[in-house]
Amino acid sequence: MDFKLTEEHLMIRDAARDFAKTELLPGVIERDEKQEFPKELIKKMGDLGFLGMMASPEYGGGGMDTISYVLAMEELSKIDASASVMVSVNNSLVCWGLDTFGNEEQKKKYLSKLTTGEKLGAFCLSEPEAGSDATSQRTTAIDKGDHYILNGTKNWITNGSSGDYFLVIAQTDKEKKHKGINAFIVEKGWDGFEIGPKEQKLGIRGSDTHSLNFNDVKVPKENRIGEDGFGFKFAMKTLSGGRIGIAAQALGIAAGAYELAKDYSKQRKAFGTEICNHQAIAFKLADMHTQITAARHLVMKAAWDKDQGENYDLSGAMAKLHASKTAMDVTIEAVQVHGGNGYVKEYHVERLMRDAKITQIYEGTSEIQKIVISRSILKD
Ligand SMILES: Cc1cc2nc3c(=O)[nH]c(=O)nc-3n(C[C@H](O)[C@H](O)[C@H](O)COP(=O)(O)OP(=O)(O)OC[C@H]3O[C@@H](n4cnc5c(N)ncnc54)[C@H](O)[C@@H]3O)c2cc1C
DSSP: OOOOOOHHHHHHHHHHHHHIIIIISTTHHHHHHHTOOOHHHHHHHHHTTOSSTTSOGGGTOOOOOHHHHHHHHHHHHHHOHHHHHHHHIIIIIIIHHHHHHOOHHHIIIIIHHHTTTSSOEEEEOOBTTBSSOTTOOOOEEEEOSSEEEEEEEEEEEETTTTOSEEEEEEESOGGGGGGGEEEEEEETTOTTEEEEEEOOOSSOTTSOEEEEEEEEEEEEGGGBOSSTTOHHHHHHHHHHHHHHHHHHHHHHHHHHHHHHHHHHHHHOEETTEEGGGSHHHHHHHHHHHHHHHHHHHHHHHHHHHHHTTOOOHHHHHHHHHHHHHHHHHHHHHHHHHTGGGGGSGGGSHHHHHHHHHGGGTTTSOHHHHHHHHHHHHHOO
């Protein structure tokens, strides 16, 4: 067993850390306030290779391992979880999904543009009536020979208006239930594809979340991913890896808030001494550090499992469950350590606290992670 990161891993972590501090930090409060999508920053992240980290180099990807990806996700999320969710969706849902299950033509046409940031991807599974219960798809795609006709609504889609290529899950044969579901690549601008208004959110306000409507959208048959009926499996496999990215995002939010709280506690004085000298505050920091370290180990183990070709359904679910709870617990305590200053925007911790909550909801709620974990541990 070796807990040491390689030189290459350290370089990637440091590059992400530098980028987050120099590029994401300036303006992060304003972007949150105005719900502003950081278009230029996404472009820069594409140029630096943060948008297709794990994808095959022949399609413009970085060919990196999952450990590299979670290290970058943690660093970006310490500063700006809105930017990191876009990185996460593009990398671990869209690029990974296409790289692993797409055919040669799809990879050439779509993946090579998504890995470089020339185009941005979105993953469209959730619907008004199908969130945790993803088998209840109401969006339909009717087989018309050389194309499908797509109809329905998707909800809460990250990169909803900024995305260019959308992986859309739809029911093609109701009788076959989840075995009659398919995944399709849909391009922005196709006739009948409408983007709904932007959601007004509690956190990750810099990311654009929209509902999408498909009204008789013609999707060429060559845009179906995998064999007929592969869509549900595609979504589950992709989300299983995606969860590792969201776990790393939660870890980053927690670590960012902890670092701010620790620094603040060494500067702020009360009753004639720095507040870190009060045991109540020092113990909060001790708890935060312990919880974050445990979360980091779970995230790394899940990433390692994926890189080793081991099954990562259980380790990924545990990492997400624990890291997202850590993000909530630590950010709440970080606000407390900051006292009144914790409640105002310029100290960043209130934003991190709002951002933390989503990590317990998307890519499978905490309750759904517990279902995955309990089924896995009880099966033998
Ligand atoms: C900001 C944001 C971005 C998002 N981005 C995307 C995206 O890019 N693509 C996408 O497809 N989706 C996206 N989502 C949707 C997200 O994945 C869903 O909101 C999530 O899966 C939960 O589904 P739901 O909202 O329908 O909740 P529901 O499924 O209605 O759940 C409500 C509550 O019931 C609990 N519950 C449900 N079933 C069970 C059960 N069997 N046992 C115990 N408890 C249960 C849930 O845990 C939850 O607490 C996003 C959501 C948000 C808010």
